[in-house]
Amino acid sequence: MNTKDWKILLVDDEHEFITTLAERLDLRGIPARVVFDGESALEAIAADEPQVVVLDVLMPGIKGLEVLERVKRSNPHVQVLLLTGHGSTRDGIEGMRLGAYDYMMKPLNIDTLIEKMESAIDYARKSAKAGQ
Amino acid sequence: MRDALFMGKLTASATHEMQNILATIRESSGLMEDLLAMGGEDFKHAERFKKGLRVLAEQVERGMALSEQLNYCAHAPEAGPAGADVNEALRALTGLMHRQAARSRVGLELSPGRTGLRTALRPVEVMEAVALAVEAALGLLPPGSQLRLCVEEQGGLAVVRLFAPGFEALRETPAWTGLSAQARSLGIGLSPGPGGLGAVLALPRPVA
Numbered sequence: 001m002n003t004k005d006w007k008i009l010l011v012d013d014e015h016e017f018i019t020t021l022a023e024r025l026d027l028r029g030i031p032a033r034v035v036f037d038g039e040s041a042l043e044a045i046a047a048d049e050p051q052v053v054v055l056d057v058l059m060p061g062i063k064g065l066e067v068l069e070r071v072k073r074s075n076p077h078v079q080v081l082l083l084t085g086h087g088s089t090r091d092g093i094e095g096m097r098l099g100a101y102d103y104m105m106k107p108l109n110i111d112t113l114i115e116k117m118e119s120a121i122d123y124a125r126k127s128a129k130a131g132q
Numbered sequence: 133m134r135d136a137l138f139m140g141k142l143t144a145s146a147t148h149e150m151q152n153i154l155a156t157i158r159e160s161s162g163l164m165e166d167l168l169a170m171g172g173e174d175f176k177h178a179e180r181f182k183k184g185l186r187v188l189a190e191q192v193e194r195g196m197a198l199s200e201q202l203n204y205c206a207h208a209p210e211a212g213p214a215g216a217d218v219n220e221a222l223r224a225l226t227g228l229m230h231r232q233a234a235r236s237r238v239g240l241e242l243s244p245g246r247t248g249l250r251t252a253l254r255p256v257e258v259m260e261a262v263a264l265a266v267e268a269a270l271g272l273l274p275p276g277s278q279l280r281l282c283v284e285e286q287g288g289l290a291v292v293r294l295f296a297p298g299f300e301a302l303r304e305t306p307a308w309t310g311l312s313a314q315a316r317s318l319g320i321g322l323s324p325g326p327g328g329l330g331a332v333l334a335l336p337r338p339v340a
Contacts, residue, residue: 014155016159016160017152017155017156020162020163023163024159024162024163027163027166027170058148085151085152086144086147086148086151086199086203106151106152107155107157107192107196108158108159110162
């Protein structure tokens with residue numbers, strides 16, 4: 001698996017959590033950009049489309065599910081992995097209905113996250129090809 | 133009721149915060165683990181360090197379980213059209229009462245039973261009634277006993293069964309009277325278990 005060309009965007013208002021996660025991904029050869037709110041996420045996606053967005057559901061300002069909705073409208077090939085908290089089933093199911101690729105509950109297992117990222121990238125590539 | 137909903141709202145928000153704290157601890161300890169694996173051979177205290185990281189991971193798991201149970205409690209006073217999932221309510225309750233049981237030196241466990249059974253009661257009402265039965269049993273069972281809870285279906289009703297050796301004496305105690313009154317007020321049927329052992333709480337069926 002060549003991860004160097006993966007384009008990942010991580011979005012969470014928990015600075016320590018998300019920057020440490022980015023650092024751990026970097027140690028595994030997976031580059032990831034980090035932003036801390038929904039507005040910045042939408043700007044980052046518009047400026048340079050990622051393949052996968054890892055998106056926290058509960059954030060101040062624009063909520064994760066709203067970001068998801070807007071991303072799926074503007075950039076339908078971008079795959080979104082939601083990070084949910086308690087009551088994850090409800091948020092997760094709602095997220096899947098809105099077009100999320102999958103959801104995970106915090107705290108994360110990094111190996112599971114990478115597996116889901118890989119599968120989402122594969123799906124994104126296939127769906128982009130099919131849409132050409 | 134309004135008090136419980138208000139406290140629940142505050143608690144639910146705090147449990148989300150706890151979850152973020154635990155997630156950050158896990159990522160930070162994960163990073164230390166990664167860095168140790170990359171070049172820790174020369175580190176004199178590597179083994180001790182690894183042990184510390186294992187403890188951190190275990191404690192995060194423990195914190196997560198507790199945080200989930202508290203989050204469940206926070207939402208338990210809320211009434212929903214589908215009523216309460218009995219197994220979910222008992223899972224949170226047994227997790228939270230585990231420490232109380234341990235103080236009485238009684239093991240408390242939820243046996244694998246039927247999942248998906250519902251009742252018209254709110255989760256908090258299921259938890260309160262079963263907690264009363266558990267507390268009554270804890271005051272009675274000798275140290276070293278094991279108290280088991282199980283969710284079953286009987287005649288279309290969700291039924292909670294409590295059983296432990298020597299538990300039959302419960303019906304001779306004042307606690308049984310209190311439990312009976314509480315059960316009646318919630319529309320719960322209370323009876324001895326099969327063979328006179330333990331107690332059975334038959335919960336009101338969900339609204340169709």
